Amino acid sequence: MGQKKIDIEQVRQVAKLSRLDLSEDEIAQFSGQLSAILEYIEKLNQLDTSKVEPLAHCLPINNCLREDVVKQSLGTEKTLANAPQSDGQFFIVPKILEEPGGL
Amino acid sequence: MSEEILKLSCRELQRKIAKGEIKSSEAVSAVFTRIEKHDAQIGAFLSTFKQDALARAKEIDGKIAKGQSVGALAGVPIAVKDNMCTAFGATTCASKILENFHSPYNATVIDKLLAADAVIIGKTNLDEFAMGSSTENSGLKKTVNPWDKSRVPGGSSGGSAAAVAAQMCFAALGSDTGGSIRQPASLCGVAGLKPTYGRVSRYGLVAFGSSLDQIGPLTKDAADCALMLNVIAGHDEKDSTSVDEKTAPKCDYLAKIDEPVKGLKIAVVPELFQGADGEVVAAVKGAIELYKKSGAEIIEIKMPHFEYSVAAYYIIATAEASSNLARYDGVHYGYRTKKAGDYIEVYTKSRAEAFGPEVKRRIMIGTYALSSGYYDAYYLKALKVRNLIRSDFIAAFQKADCIMMPISPTTAFKIGEKMADPLQMYLLDVYTLAVNLAGVPGMSVPCGFDKNNLPIGLQIIGSTFQEEKLLRIAKMFENQTDFHKKKPQL
Numbered sequence: 001m002g003q004k005k006i007d008i009e010q011v012r013q014v015a016k017l018s019r020l021d022l023s024e025d026e027i028a029q030f031s032g033q034l035s036a037i038l039e040y041i042e043k044l045n046q047l048d049t050s051k052v053e054p055l056a057h058c059l060p061i062n063n064c065l066r067e068d069v070v071k072q073s074l075g076t077e078k079t080l081a082n083a084p085q086s087d088g089q090f091f092i093v094p095k096i097l098e099e100p101g102g103l
Numbered sequence: 104m105s106e107e108i109l110k111l112s113c114r115e116l117q118r119k120i121a122k123g124e125i126k127s128s129e130a131v132s133a134v135f136t137r138i139e140k141h142d143a144q145i146g147a148f149l150s151t152f153k154q155d156a157l158a159r160a161k162e163i164d165g166k167i168a169k170g171q172s173v174g175a176l177a178g179v180p181i182a183v184k185d186n187m188c189t190a191f192g193a194t195t196c197a198s199k200i201l202e203n204f205h206s207p208y209n210a211t212v213i214d215k216l217l218a219a220d221a222v223i224i225g226k227t228n229l230d231e232f233a234m235g236s237s238t239e240n241s242g243l244k245k246t247v248n249p250w251d252k253s254r255v256p257g258g259s260s261g262g263s264a265a266a267v268a269a270q271m272c273f274a275a276l277g278s279d280t281g282g283s284i285r286q287p288a289s290l291c292g293v294a295g296l297k298p299t300y301g302r303v304s305r306y307g308l309v310a311f312g313s314s315l316d317q318i319g320p321l322t323k324d325a326a327d328c329a330l331m332l333n334v335i336a337g338h339d340e341k342d343s344t345s346v347d348e349k350t351a352p353k354c355d356y357l358a359k360i361d362e363p364v365k366g367l368k369i370a371v372v373p374e375l376f377q378g379a380d381g382e383v384v385a386a387v388k389g390a391i392e393l394y395k396k397s398g399a400e401i402i403e404i405k406m407p408h409f410e411y412s413v414a415a416y417y418i419i420a421t422a423e424a425s426s427n428l429a430r431y432d433g434v435h436y437g438y439r440t441k442k443a444g445d446y447i448e449v450y451t452k453s454r455a456e457a458f459g460p461e462v463k464r465r466i467m468i469g470t471y472a473l474s475s476g477y478y479d480a481y482y483l484k485a486l487k488v489r490n491l492i493r494s495d496f497i498a499a500f501q502k503a504d505c506i507m508m509p510i511s512p513t514t515a516f517k518i519g520e521k522m523a524d525p526l527q528m529y530l531l532d533v534y535t536l537a538v539n540l541a542g543v544p545g546m547s548v549p550c551g552f553d554k555n556n557l558p559i560g561l562q563i564i565g566s567t568f569q570e571e572k573l574l575r576i577a578k579m580f581e582n583q584t585d586f587h588k589k590k591p592q593l
């Protein structure tokens with residue numbers, strides 16, 4: 001086997017960007033699997049696309065504008081109904097900022 | 104009586120219910136008798152709504168008894184893939200991260216089904232977040248193929264396909280990002296339609312690949328697909344990518360379904376048949392031969408960029424998925440880890456504990472392809488190739504009314520057989536992905552069986568917003584064959 005397309009350190013970095021706390025086993029497995037997939041994807045380089053525009057979607061529509069009118073929204077109760085933790089008014093998360101002086 | 108009801112199409116059942124010859128409550132009871140007898144083995148449903156469905160059926164029967172007018176799906180039991188939001192029951196996407204999620208609103212397609220007086224009986228299993236080709240990636244349940252319970256139903260709408268094939272509903276909704284309606288329809292021997300991107304509102308469909316996702320029906324035959332499309336198609340101001348009436352007016356897809364397309368021209372791409380199993384090739388070629396005998400002209404064409412669709416798709420779809428799935432943060436809704444110390448750990452551990460391997464893999468590929476230094480080489484390159492793939496379709500439809508090819512290179516495979524190698528699983532999607540990349544409509548129609556009595560599907564691909572013609576072409580085949588009438592012995 002030659003060098004892997006994406007090594008363990010890169011997998012760690014991508015996992016961090018992906019907000020996934022992967023186990024060491026998963027990192028090792030993904031390094032192999034992602035390398036195989038990305039090697040296959042190299043196939044795209046057989047095509048000369050220097051004169052081709054990228055196509056993000058296929059629809060003949062561009063801007064969809066509408067009047068800015070006030071409408072009924074979900075409301076606090078329904079919005080918070082699925083929250084893992086809330087106090088009935090807000091979502092609750094662990095403290096984000098350190099104590100003053102800690103930054 | 105109850106067995107006889109189950110054999111009816113949606114159209115027949117709706118007509119009989121509307122005339123008062125059959126009660127909706129009888130149809131709903133028949134379906135639940137069937138589910139209670141067989142779904143422990145098949146595993147098509149993640150949740151069912153027996154009491155509510157019976158109550159609703161009685162309500163519709165009451166309307167009919169009073170002579171009130173009823174909708175196009177009056178009293179017909181329908182199943183819905185569990186990635187469409189319902190304000191009743193859970194909407195899980197077959198993921199542990201949404202296992203207890205209760206949507207505060209209905210998807211637009213759900214509102215449309217209800218407005219047509221359909222009875223929604225349950226929500227069907229899928230590959231987690233619709234990512235997969237076998238339904239084996241479900242984080243919650245195993246679904247098997249009703250034709251052979253040791254085999255997969257296909258995916259990701261495997262629960263919907265299995266439910267229709269096993270006559271546990273009269274029609275179902277699925278979603279198709281890269282073949283997820285057509286491929287399970289093919290593997291389970293039912294009809295499946297992926298409409299043109301933009302034809303059906305995606306509002307309330309849990310997002311996977313936003314430029315590719317499209318909702319469509321899985322049914323017993325092409326005319327039932329037309330009936331379902333009549334109900335669900337149309338512009339929705341809540342989905343800015345649903346087309347307006349001026350750009351692509353919807354029509355009555357059922358009105359002319361029995362009219363053959365005159366002077367039908369069918370394009371085939373001979374090279375593409377090389378990648379499929381012999382029995383699949385024979386059945387699909389046999390189907391094309393039948394059209395030819397009925398007067399269709401067969402035109403051999405090349406689609407030089409088609410073979411790049413797997414590579415382009417698995418960059419574009421994963422890039423969009425990695426962005427869409429960033430919303431699962433353990434804060435607003437869904438699973439939250441119990442092990443977290445700080446805010447970032449809530450995010451990273453919740454996702455690590457609750458997403459399955461395929462979802463993680465796709466988030467990783469997509470994040471990599473979008474990350475600094477790789478964006479041009481992967482994502483932008485894939486979007487350019489997408490344009491080339493679409494140009495192949497545009498050229499094809501200048502010469503022909505439709506393109507025909509297989510759906511899947513194989514018939515239903517054994518459970519577990521392909522799970523070890525993700526790339527091999529992706530390569531099974533070779534015939535379906537280009538349709539999503541080009542945004543065009545595609546159908547699966549049963550066209551034969553292999554030596555193990557497993558169904559084979561014919562793929563018919565139409566031009567943008569030409570669903571009406573596509574459905575008529577499918578119906579022409581059904582008029583001469585009975586593959587779509589065959590049912591599995593459960």
